Amino acid sequence: MKYTLIILLFASLYSYVKCSNANPLIKLDLTSNSLNTVLFGNETYAPYGAMSGIASINVPAYSNGNDTYISNQSNYLYGVYTGMKWQCVEYARRWLLIRKGCMFGRVHAALDIWTEISIVQQVVGGKCFTLKKEPNGSKNRPTNESLLIYTFGTDMPYGHVSVIVDVLPNSIRVAEQNYDANYWLGNYSREIPYVLLNGNYYINDSYPIYGWISVEDNNQTYPLNQSTIDKIIRQNISFPDFVCSKGALHYCFSLYYYLLFICFTFGLSSMILQPNHA
Numbered sequence: 001m002k003y004t005l006i007i008l009l010f011a012s013l014y015s016y017v018k019c020s021n022a023n024p025l026i027k028l029d030l031t032s033n034s035l036n037t038v039l040f041g042n043e044t045y046a047p048y049g050a051m052s053g054i055a056s057i058n059v060p061a062y063s064n065g066n067d068t069y070i071s072n073q074s075n076y077l078y079g080v081y082t083g084m085k086w087q088c089v090e091y092a093r094r095w096l097l098i099r100k101g102c103m104f105g106r107v108h109a110a111l112d113i114w115t116e117i118s119i120v121q122q123v124v125g126g127k128c129f130t131l132k133k134e135p136n137g138s139k140n141r142p143t144n145e146s147l148l149i150y151t152f153g154t155d156m157p158y159g160h161v162s163v164i165v166d167v168l169p170n171s172i173r174v175a176e177q178n179y180d181a182n183y184w185l186g187n188y189s190r191e192i193p194y195v196l197l198n199g200n201y202y203i204n205d206s207y208p209i210y211g212w213i214s215v216e217d218n219n220q221t222y223p224l225n226q227s228t229i230d231k232i233i234r235q236n237i238s239f240p241d242f243v244c245s246k247g248a249l250h251y252c253f254s255l256y257y258y259l260l261f262i263c264f265t266f267g268l269s270s271m272i273l274q275p276n277h278a
Contacts, residue, residue, distance in 0.1 A: 053184030055175030111159025128244035
């Protein structure tokens with residue numbers, strides 16, 4: 001009887017350990033409620049500058065080493081400024097450039113994308129597209145190829161931005177830089193659950209979320225191809241001018257000063273070329 005109890009005790013301990021490690025990729029954050037379940041890709045550390053993963057076929061992400069490090073180094077792709085290595089904003093801007101040929105303007109912090117950015121502009125051609133913002137708790141389900149914007153939170157003073165690269169029935173998959181410094185297991189960084197409550201969709205992460213932003217392009221944007229890359233290099237484009245974000249008043253003043261300049265130049269030329277009859 002004594003040996004039987006010992007065997008049962010060891011069997012129970014073995015089962016507990018085995019079940020506890022059955023799925024090491026799932027972490028439960030129960031600090032607020034059971035919905036805050038975040039599925040992480042990996043916990044293998046990636047040193048600064050290492051490629052941590054590739055999303056959307058051809059958009060690599062690089063490790064920042066740790067989320068507090070500031071490199072103060074600018075990154076350029078085909079001569080176009082994408083941001084500071086290897087911050088989350090740099091990845092979001094580079095993802096838009098590679099996958100849609102567009103970019104958004106400069107921001108002080110990732111959370112400012114939600115409040116300050118309303119358009120993106122094609123790098124070649126200059127066409128602008130408006131952004132549709134869906135707050136967390138929207139009646140519309142999260143959409144693929146949207147930017148997921150976080151507000152500030154504990155140990156996240158500047159917010160964060162990820163790119164939604166897949167939408168599943170109950171979760172989204174995101175690509176990003178500088179959320180952590182780990183290698184990805186697949187073609188995304190993390191998988192985050194969302195729920196439908198009272199007709200509203202909520203993405204449940206460990207940090208507060210503003211919402212998600214999608215480009216209203218009506219299928220008029222395309223991934224970069226060699227022809228577009230050649231134009232970027234040939235035109236020496238370092239950053240879009242974002243003239244379209246300055247409004248109609250800007251155009252009126254620009255036209256006014258342009259016409260004034262033409263009239264002044266024409267009048268001055270007439271005075272110089274006028275024959276002297278004295």
